[in-house]
Amino acid sequence: MARVGKKAGMIAGIAIAALALAAGIALAVYVDNNRHGEERDLARAHAAGFEEKQVQVSIAIAGDATLNYAEGPDNGPALVLVHGQGMQWEDYARVLPDLAKRYHVFAVDCFGHGESSHDPALYSCEAIGQAVKAFAAQEVGGAYLVSGHSSGGIVAAWLAANDVEHVTACVLEDPPFFRVTPEEMQAPPGCFVWKDAFEVIHAYLNQEDAVDPAVYYAQHSYLFGLFGGLQPKIAAWTAAERAAAPDAHLTLAWVPHDWVRGLYYYDDFDVRFGETFYDGTWFDGVDQADLLSRITCPTVYLKAQTSYGEDGTLFAANSDEDAARVQQLIACCETTVIESGHDIHYEHPDAFAKAVNEAAGKSSGRR
Template structure:
């Protein structure tokens, strides 16, 4: 739910019937076209039942290098990584999973907290991947990645934090963040009403970003809710809004709103000391920090302030901040740079990856990525 995405969607101007047709085609077929490229790159979807009893859905790419595990953001799914999966497959052995409560993984209400999710990820690495990983977490996935890297350092060789909300999810600050008013609050209110059974329909009418459309708000809500009634098992796709805007709610039809409610009640990070966790991470890390601002109403639109990012990087042993000129969904907006950062992360420190026998030893800078 990014400010830049919302502004782009609100500013759409269509000229001519041909332009309208192409625009609608692009907006409604982008996901299918990206999925086709992912399949062509050799990715296969599978599932695995963890010791906790939770069944996780994941996708695995061809074995072309060190293992990478991708943890998506709240309200998303593994398919959100479609823009970067083909590029990563050239140099890595990539896994991306549906976090519990998302996609087709099990819903696990009562276990939507950093500790429980972290244990599931550690078990997944041990049982499915079987070697240390480069771990990348987007947004809330970055908080889970921090927990995993700190608690299971033998399972994590390096970390790419993609615009995680370090410190801004703490109870004293969360109520003045965009995520709290845009997703956590509507999810909480949805679970305490019975007039609307479909969370996507409820969310589209009660989120924060819909206000950016001004007088067009009611028309968008009406169209979206009709679409949901006609296509209850499909992602909500609005032909008149661009892919990056559609992607912000494309996976809500498979999302458990109890996950977002855990951010409202603060059960999400019960017992999770972010500063102490970061101090225990000694692996090479890159902290990607995307655009942010404080609104006139005092709401943080974005994951972190500059001070938050500096504080987090200062607590990490081997950290480099990469400031990017994108919205919160960096890997969607600039997939090429995301892939490049993976290569840079490998070269940032001396990272050991015990992999196939013929590749044991140190990973070198053979990937041909651009360096800063």
């Protein structure tokens, strides 16, 4: 009997050790992915032939400026990608190798992001739209598809409406139409992006402490506040990482990457860009309904499923009612709702590539 008990104890010990080893491996994989997952995505994009470049563009409302971009191999129709606020062209890295098989991809850095010009005079939909239009004329030199994510989706819509001769198809990836002005974002029940981004940026720019903007965000984030006592720890980890590597992308290896991905490119982001959404100047001179009604090319509208927080806050880029209005205003539009976070091309690269292919196919069918 004692021998049986001893054997059972040994088996239990081996099982516990195996579980501990598995847990250790899982933790190591989790931390490694948080630290290096984005780097590996970018390495695959470079291996697929993407090269980073810069060009000078002339903008009617602001003069000359530098536009940074990545260009892939010429394997098909030109495709221009415009990232969302707080990101840069590398945000598309996960989907670039697949897109490069069928398209000649140009992924730009918007002003105030990455290596493009950081100048508040350029921080508007009109200026960015004019710049990308000039860029396409110089570097693409003909017809192109355009896709934009979030605020970049509004820029993509601007291009589809204002470069009609060259834009053959458009993909709008979860743009915040009808939730983009200060009044729209503050209308009850309120928007997540207003509370988590623009209010925080405005407060940061109006305080006197010399604190890093990423650290300030971590300390005051609406999102991190939902995690209760975890927010001070995330803020402390952010401060420690920024102090150790102020010029590096923020990773926070112990925090789920999806929680903090919005901070990843903060080292190359001018937060004054966000202030233009707080005061409404980013959208000066642009009427949303008029803009959408002037889009005549085939358009695929990718909408992340609408969700609300426990306090009623709209967590999505816009509501179902807003999305229906987008669909109604664009003459040739197909709306696809997907269960995803806001950054669809990162979370569901296959679905995003499919949307681009569908838009391209509709464009070919028209010709």
